[in-house]
Amino acid sequence: MGFLLTFEGIEGSGKTTQAQRLFEFLQGEGFPCVLTREPGGTPFGEALRVLLLRPETGSLDPLTEALLFAAARREHVLRVLVPALDAGKVVLCVRFTDSTLAYQGWGRGVDFAFLRLLNERASGGLTPHCTVLLDVEPETGLSRSLASHDPREVRFELEFAQEIRLLERIREGYLELARQEPERFLVIPVKRSEEEVFQEIVERVLPRIRQWKEGKV
Ligand code: TMP
Numbered sequence: 001m002g003f004l005l006t007f008e009g010i011e012g013s014g015k016t017t018q019a020q021r022l023f024e025f026l027q028g029e030g031f032p033c034v035l036t037r038e039p040g041g042t043p044f045g046e047a048l049r050v051l052l053l054r055p056e057t058g059s060l061d062p063l064t065e066a067l068l069f070a071a072a073r074r075e076h077v078l079r080v081l082v083p084a085l086d087a088g089k090v091v092l093c094v095r096f097t098d099s100t101l102a103y104q105g106w107g108r109g110v111d112f113a114f115l116r117l118l119n120e121r122a123s124g125g126l127t128p129h130c131t132v133l134l135d136v137e138p139e140t141g142l143s144r145s146l147a148s149h150d151p152r153e154v155r156f157e158l159e160f161a162q163e164i165r166l167l168e169r170i171r172e173g174y175l176e177l178a179r180q181e182p183e184r185f186l187v188i189p190v191k192r193s194e195e196e197v198f199q200e201i202v203e204r205v206l207p208r209i210r211q212w213k214e215g216k217v
Helices: 015-028 043-053 062-086 097-107 112-123 138-148 155-162 164-180 194-213
Strands: 003-008 033-037 090-094 130-135 185-189
Touching: 003 015, 003 062, 003 097, 003 194, 015 033, 015 090, 015 130, 015 194, 033 062, 043 062, 043 155, 062 090, 062 097, 062 112, 097 112, 097 164, 130 164, 130 194, 138 155, 138 164, 155 164, 164 185, 185 194
Parallel strands: 003 090, 003 130, 033 090, 130 185
Antiparallel strands: none
């Protein structure tokens, strides 16, 4: 069994940049790694990603949204995550089941018991060994994200710009998830340089990966 490491956090927290850096670092250390993301990671998932994130889609019923993220996840788990984990790799995944709880649960108000069951079915019960939660202030994250994102993928950002409270609830939801599972979550504040954040991620994640390598996880 490989090691599943997920990156979570609201928009503009630097997940993609930090996951990419850690991926390169771990490869340099000789770990066989895979870097992937949700929604996405398969051709079907990437196609759903376009539909879910493009502004033209407009607002969706919260349940419709949850089901579409779950559909993309199921294909991703079966075709990418499970094969890579079975091959003993370190899998770095930007966003996973916690995103559904944070966004569709705390954000959109979908029932948590239903979302937990949906996550369980879509992921086949796969739980990350470790989750890096990058924590940023909603206003800061949102403006960073709007400045850097492909304008074809900003459906969520445009909505948060109208209602920042929504993003605040999602951030609180993430922090609550971290409180519920302190063993799995590493909460890393990002109010520092990219380099300092990266160093903290390496310092805190590497011992976990080494433990796994030694068969202690
Ligand atoms: P990003 O990959 O650029 O972060 O965009 C993905 C967006 O999709 C982001 O706003 C979070 C949202 N999302 C959910 O609402 N639920 C989910 O389960 C996932 C994976 C993402």
